[in-house]
Amino acid sequence: AQKVTQAQTEISVVEKEDVTLDCVYETRDTTYYLFWYKQPPSGELVFLIRRNSFDEQNEISGRYSWNFQKSTSSFNFTITASQVVDSAVYFCALRGGTYKYIFGTGTRLKVLA
Amino acid sequence: ETGVTQTPRHLVMGMTNKKSLKCEQHLGHNAMYWYKQSAKKPLELMFVYNFKEQTENNSVPSRFSPECPNSSHLFLHLHTLQPEDSALYLCASSPSQTARYGYTFGSGTRLTVV
Secondary structure, three states, rough: OEEEOOOEEEEEEEOOEEEEEEEEEOOOOOOOOEEEEEEEEOOOEEEEEEEEEOOOOEEEEOOOOEEEEHOOOEEEEEOOOOOOOOOEEEEEEEEOOOOOOOOOOEEEEEEEE | OEEEEEEEEEEOOOOOOOEEEEEEEEEOOOEEEEEEEEEOOEEEEEEEOOOOOEEOOOOOOOOEEEEEEEEEEEEEEEEEHEEEEEEOEEEEEEEOOOOOOOOEEEOOEEEEOO
């Protein structure tokens, strides 16, 4: 069975703080892909990053960074120096051999000015 | 402009009404998807179309009827809905139905069934 767990339902931080959103996944597939999406109040999910299961290199894109660790089945997302515009719901997702996306329940991030 | 356009943005309908949701993309994608997003639940995949052919129907009640006349357009026809069908309905597309690609989502239709 495939599963994505985002244990943090809601996180509030003050602007300029760093924040990490956790994602833990379960799969028996050896080849799979992990994704993060951002859903701002406007509604659409915005694709942020995709990692495949063979690439455990961490990635940094501006203030965003992702830590993929197969040993702990985690794919955590860190925002450095958070800004009010980062306020959104963030979804972690897994796609394996069945090509089906399995989404987590999302983490609502509130960045307070 | 997300590349995937959904109309209407908001819809209120009675349980006896018939309405349709529309999704359009001009990204050249060949796979299109309908998702349902309810409060405090994971996104639920409803239907998948790949090259205009339906490839998945995740046990969706027959009061939801999808239509994909071409690779750029996807509809969700609604009839005799229930209040629990109130949700955000999201359309997405991807170059094809394989694992490598992320999706491009529309902004969704916020549906309220009264």
